[in-house]
Every structure is written in structure tokens, then in C-alpha cells.
Amino acid sequence: MTMMSAPLMAQCSLCTKTAQQLGEGPAKGLNNGILMLALTPLAIIGFLAFRWWRSNREA
Template structure:
């Protein structure tokens, strides 16, 4: 297998084997979410994951473009 095609395979495996329910709440947010109910708690958790993942995706994209431009 070529080295360049190994990364997409690893990413796909990670997507399939990561748990579907990720907990991203601190203890205070968990207590607040428990008082709100199940649907708002899931929405709060999804929002926390979204806000935490967005900077990593942006920095990852910039880093990938920088790496690709410097290796050509």
C-alpha cells in the first residue's frame, strides 16, 4: 500500500471504531444538563464538541496546506 493512501484508511478506521456517544461536558455542565433533560443535554454536548473541534480542523487544514506547499 502506498504511503499516501494509508492516511485515509486510518481515518476511516478511527471513524468506525470511535464511540458514537462522546462526553464533552465538565462536571458543572453535566449537572446542568441533567436538570434540563435528555434532549437539551445531548444538544449541549454536541455544541461543546462542535466548538472544541472547529479550531483543530482549521489549524489542521492550515498545517496541511503549509506542509503540502513546502514539500513540492
């Protein structure tokens, strides 16, 4: 859980350079957008892993 206390930076080197040119506000929006796009597949994988774990635990 130590990762949650630090601010998350989800930008590749190209996105970082673009964000630096945009300024503070749009850069935060870009970073939040990248994190939101990453959250969907991780949530799906987590849900499937939970279902698999629950079905194997009962068997």
C-alpha cells in the same frame, strides 16, 4: 479511529451537572453544541497544518 465508534462526551464537570438537571433532550443538544464549538478551531488548525505540509513537501 476507535474514538469515532464510541459516543463522544465533551462536557466538563459543571456542564455535566447542568445537563443532568435539564433532562435527556437538552443535554444532548448541549453536548452537540460543545462539540460543534470545538470543531471550528480544530478544522482551522488542520487546514493550516495541511497547507504547511503541502508547501514543505514541494520544496
